[in-house]
Structure formats: structure tokens, C-alpha cells
Amino acid sequence: xxxxxxxxxxxxxxxxxxxxxxxxxxxxxxxxxxxxxxxxxxxxxxxxxxxxxxxxxxxxxxxxxxxxxxxxxxxxxxxxxxxxxxxxxxxxxxxxxxxxxxxxxxxxxxxxxxxxxxxxxxxxxxxxxxxxxxxxxxxxxxxxxxxxxxxxxxxxxxxxxxxxxxxxxxxxxxxxxxxxxxxxxxxxxxxxxxxxxxxxxxxxxxxxxxxxxxxxxxxxxxxxxxxxxxxxxxxxxxxxxxxxxxxxxxxxxxxxxxxxxxxxxxxxxxxxxxxxxxxxxxxxxxxxxxxxxxxxxxxxxxxxxxxxxxxxxxxxxxxxxxxxxxxxxxxxxxxxxxxxxxxxxxxxxxxxxxxxxxxxxxxxxxxxxxxxxxxxxxxxxxxxxxxx
Numbered sequence: 402x403x404x405x406x407x408x409x410x411x412x413x414x415x416x417x418x419x420x421x422x423x424x425x426x427x428x429x430x431x432x433x434x435x436x437x438x439x440x441x442x443x444x445x446x447x448x449x450x451x452x453x454x455x456x457x458x459x460x461x462x463x464x465x466x467x468x469x470x471x472x473x474x475x476x477x478x479x480x481x482x483x484x485x486x487x488x489x490x491x492x493x494x495x496x497x498x499x500x501x502x503x504x505x506x507x508x509x510x511x512x513x514x515x516x517x518x519x520x521x522x523x524x525x526x527x528x529x530x531x532x533x534x535x536x537x538x539x540x541x542x543x544x545x546x547x548x549x550x551x552x553x554x555x556x557x558x559x560x561x562x563x564x565x566x567x568x569x570x571x572x573x574x575x576x577x578x579x580x581x582x583x584x585x586x587x588x589x590x591x592x593x594x595x596x597x598x599x600x601x602x603x604x605x606x607x608x609x610x611x612x613x614x615x616x617x618x619x620x621x622x623x624x625x626x627x628x629x630x631x632x633x634x635x636x637x638x639x640x641x642x643x644x645x646x647x648x649x650x651x652x653x654x655x656x657x658x659x660x661x662x663x664x665x666x667x668x669x670x671x672x673x674x675x676x677x678x679x680x681x682x683x684x685x686x687x688x689x690x691x692x693x694x695x696x697x698x699x700x701x702x703x704x705x706x707x708x709x710x711x712x713x714x715x716x717x718x719x720x721x722x723x724x725x726x727x728x729x730x731x732x733x734x735x736x737x738x739x740x741x742x743x744x745x746x747x748x749x750x751x752x753x754x755x756x757x758x759x760x761x762x763x764x765x766x767x768x769x770x771x772x773x774x775x776x777x778x779x780x781x782x783x784x785x786x787x788x789x
Contacts, residue, residue: 412439413765417592419443420499421476422492422516424451426548426574427533427608428505429472430581431588435501436475437758437767443499443779444476445492447483450776463752465773470753473773480777483514492516497524500601501588505533508542518603529591531584531604538605546608548574555612556629560619563634580611641692642666642703645729648712655703656725660688665722669715674706 417440421432429444429451436442444451453469461467481488493515496502502521504511511517518530532538535546544550552558552570562569587604595601613620619630622638630638635654637643642663643656657663664681671678680686680702685695692699707715712728719726730738736756739746748755753772760767 415439422504426577478774670706
């Protein structure tokens with residue numbers, strides 16, 4: 402993993418001022434995406450700092466909590482106590498000069514500090530004001546927007562986990578990240594509209610709707626049939642074989658999406674297990690629909706053949722034949738895999754090592770200039786002026 406050279410070109414969002422009142426994950430992730438492309442993000446923190454500064458261990462080499470560091474590079478930090486009128490007035494001055502204001506407090510909290518959308522818009526009609534909530538600003542306003550809670554009430558846990566086990570959450574706060582991407586898209590859409598009209602507007606996103614939208618085919622199936630899907634472990638409701646399988650030494654994933662891929666899979670397995678040769682002619686596996694109906698029998702046949710060789714052998718053979726397959730990597734292995742593919746997945750800034758921005762623009766690449774800031778690092782300078 403190579404250290405990136407310092408960028409010398411202008412960022413596509415240079416000159417854009419973002420007043421970031423958000424904390425924890427969804428808001429900070431969205432503003433980091435903006436900062437990577439040149440936006441001047443001023444992170445307003447309470448005197449105790451963003452909660453994630455205290456979510457430790459683990460910490461990086463400088464002692465900073467890695468949770469905080471993962472979503473706060475390229476920003477400036479200023480600590481303001483919004484319950485103090487002088488500090489709240491400073492925050493209002495920043496909001497009045499900003500192109501974008503983003504916050505993820507419960508509905509009504511920003512109004513207590515004179516920082517509601519209507520109040521900021523009165524000072525700054527061009528402002529794009531993004532509000533992130535858990536369950537919207539209406540009947541769900543009082544509900545706490547914790548990712549685990551949204552995964553539960555939003556249906557994701559009901560389709561995640563083994564059929565005979567308990568509902569399971571994703572291994573990362575996935576709904577926060579999905580909502581952050583929606584916030585980013587909403588902000589950019591509103592900025593594009595401001596280019597046309599000269600006026601800003603309110604952007605509202607919430608965790609629950611972000612999750613429901615991301616359920617895609619599972620939600621579509623429910624709406625079409627009236628039947629809620631069930632947990633299938635790592636299997637797919639509509640495709641087989643599409644799951645995790647054990648090989649001689651470790652697990653791998655096989656993701657067959659069509660009959661041609663299944664034929665290639667069976668052909669390779671037959672070279673190691675003569676019994677597997679019969680799979681190609683078995684009517685139970687002749688079509689995807691038939692394979693889904695007989696997935697349990699098919700799984701047993703595949704496991705017997707896969708047990709004859711290490712997982713890496715099968716992945717190499719399957720990939721060469723056009724059969725989608727891969728090892729079940731841990732996170733370190735996943736990062737190394739991306740690096741081996743030349744994707745340059747790691748950003749190194751001083752003591753900070755974070756994952757690179759996933760958005761690639763041919764002529765306006767993201768820039769990685771400053772590590773995640775220390776709390777109130779920029780209060781000594783004129784933080785209302787342009788970033789250096």
C-alpha cells in the first residue's frame with residue numbers, strides 16, 4: 402500500500418464552505434466525502450468533543466480513537482458550547498457564511514440554538530441545509546436513531562442470520578453509511594438546483610427510509626406477494642448456488658448467476674470428484690429455478706467435491722473459468738486484496754491510516770491533505786476564513 406503524493410490540482414468542490422454540526426457516523430461520513438473533493442468542512446464540536454473521540458480502544462499511533470479518525474479527515478475542528486449564547490452566536494455566524502449546513506440532532510434541538518433551517522435560511526437564503534434523523538421529523542421525531550435499532554425495526558435483521566438462529570445485525574453500522582450516501586447525494590442535488598435558481602433548500606434524509614430503500618429486491622418481493630422473506634443465512638432467495646461453502650482448509654463464496662456459470666462450475670468440480678460429473682445432467686439442477694428448489698441437495702453435492710482441495714485452488718480455477726468465487730476474507734485480507742488489485746485503498750496522513758474515498762472522477766480525483774483534527778485544533782486561527 403503506497404503513500405499517496407500530495408495533490409496539486411484544485412478540488413471539484415473548492416470554495417464550498419460546510420458548517421458541520423453532525424456527530425458520530427452518518428453526518429461525518431457525508432462531510433468527509435465532501436471534504437475529500439475540496440470542500441472546506443468546519444466541524445463544530447461540543448467542548449467534550451464528538452462522542453466517537455471517546456469510543457476506544459482501538460486507537461491509532463497518535464492515541465486518537467480510530468472510530469473518529471475513520472470519518473473525519475480533511476476537516477477543521479472548532480469546539481463551541483451551543484448552550485452558551487456567545488458560542489451559539491459564533492455558530493450562527495458560521496452558518497450564515499456557509500454553502501452547506503449539516504446536522505443530525507433530534508428534531509427541534511437546533512432550533513434551541515437559533516440554528517433551525519428557517520432561522521439559518523433567513524440569514525442565508527442560498528444555504529443548503531441537510532438534516533439527518535433516525536425516523537423523520539414527524540411521528541418518529543422522538544425515536545432514538547441508533548443503527549442497531551433501525552436495523553431491527555427496518556426489517557434488515559429479519560432477513561440476516563441463520564434460519565434457525567436469532568436475527569442478526571450487519572457487522573458494521575451499515576444503515577448510517579447508507580444514510581450518509583443519501584445525504585451526500587441530496588446535498589449535491591440541492592447545490593445543482595441552487596446553480597439554476599440561486600436559492601438553497603432543505604435536504605431531509607433519515608435512517609429508516611435509507612434502509613427501506615436499500616432492501617431493494619427483498620422489499621419488492623414483499624410488496625408484490627404480501628409475504629415477508631425469511632432468513633436464509635448466506636443463501637440467496639432467488640439464485641443457487643450463491644452462498645458460502647467449506648473447502649478443504651477454509652470457506653469460500655460461490656456466486657453462480659446463470660446456467661453457463663453453473664456448467665463451468667460443474668465441469669471443474671468433475672475433474673476432482675467423478676461424482677460431480679453427474680450434476681450437469683441432473684434435471685434438479687438444469688435451471689436456476691430448479692436449483693433454488695433443490696438447493697439443499699445441491700449444497701451437499703458441492704460440499705463433497707469442494708472438500709478435495711484448498712479454497713485458494715478453487716477460487717483460482719473458478720475465476721479463470723468465469724465462475725464468480727472468492728475467499729471469505731477478514732478485513733485485513735480484504736484491504737490487502739484491494740491493494741493487490743491496484744485500487745490503492747489506504748490513505749496515510751501522519752499517524753492516520755484510513756480507507757480511501759470510493760468515488761473516482763477521471764479529472765477531479767479526491768485529495769487527502771490533512772489527518773483527522775484534534776479537538777478544537779483550529780480555534781486559535783481565524784477558522785471563519787479559508788482553509789490553508
